[in-house]
Amino acid sequence: MKLLIDDADVDAITRLVDYYPIDGVTTNPSILAKSGRQPFDALREIRSIIGSGAELHAQVVARDAAGMIEDAKRIVGELGPNTFAKVPSVPEGFKAMKTLSSAGVPITATAVYTPLQAFIAAKSGASYAAPYINRIDNMGYDGVAVACSIHDIFRANGLDCNVLAASFKNSQQVLELARHGVGASTVASSVIDGLVKNAAIDAAVDAFTADFEGLAGAGKTMATC
Numbered sequence: 001m002k003l004l005i006d007d008a009d010v011d012a013i014t015r016l017v018d019y020y021p022i023d024g025v026t027t028n029p030s031i032l033a034k035s036g037r038q039p040f041d042a043l044r045e046i047r048s049i050i051g052s053g054a055e056l057h058a059q060v061v062a063r064d065a066a067g068m069i070e071d072a073k074r075i076v077g078e079l080g081p082n083t084f085a086k087v088p089s090v091p092e093g094f095k096a097m098k099t100l101s102s103a104g105v106p107i108t109a110t111a112v113y114t115p116l117q118a119f120i121a122a123k124s125g126a127s128y129a130a131p132y133i134n135r136i137d138n139m140g141y142d143g144v145a146v147a148c149s150i151h152d153i154f155r156a157n158g159l160d161c162n163v164l165a166a167s168f169k170n171s172q173q174v175l176e177l178a179r180h181g182v183g184a185s186t187v188a189s190s191v192i193d194g195l196v197k198n199a200a201i202d203a204a205v206d207a208f209t210a211d212f213e214g215l216a217g218a219g220k221t222m223a224t225c
């Protein structure tokens, strides 16, 4: 499972890329609005931080198919290889996806709440479909089960599309999707930090350091003892 950052905060992205095995970044119009920056300025800076080998997903804003196609072409044209245009999984979006995929524009189908939306998006040429795990949970359904079901539908039908699970609020949701082997998960910075934050881990590492410091004549590290 690929791990992406769901954020447009360049300081947070820079730090997470430094520490963790990050495969890319996703944004959406709400995330870009929160950054307060000109959208393409923010996206170009994100591209330069993550490099050309990582994935960058940015969303169209137009509501009709013709406008979505124009938005998508600009997104991919400005941000280069490994950029995916996110297109909402609605009728106008499916129409846009069919044209864009024929033109070789990589697409992430977004705003996915049901397996049938994902199925239609995949058949329309999307490379990824992004189910909203936490938002589905909040509707009283099981977001992880929906994402796993979408993964299984893609495999059962030989569709060349992967799950890009989104909208996480906790580590358990991410863990369950890794267990099922879905293609990718995009996770907010605070949730990524929480994936490996555990008082027991810190206590174990602190105890090793304290024990070693008690060794007579030892330096502070293996390199200096």
Ligand SMILES: O=P(O)(O)OC[C@H]1O[C@](O)(CO)[C@@H](O)[C@@H]1O
Pocket: 006, 026, 027, 028, 031, 110, 111, 130, 132, 134, 135, 166, 167, 168, 186
């Ligand atoms: O429920 P949230 O946290 O707003 O998440 C919605 C998700 O949809 C996406 O737009 C899909 O990629 C993400 O950017 C975002 O995580």
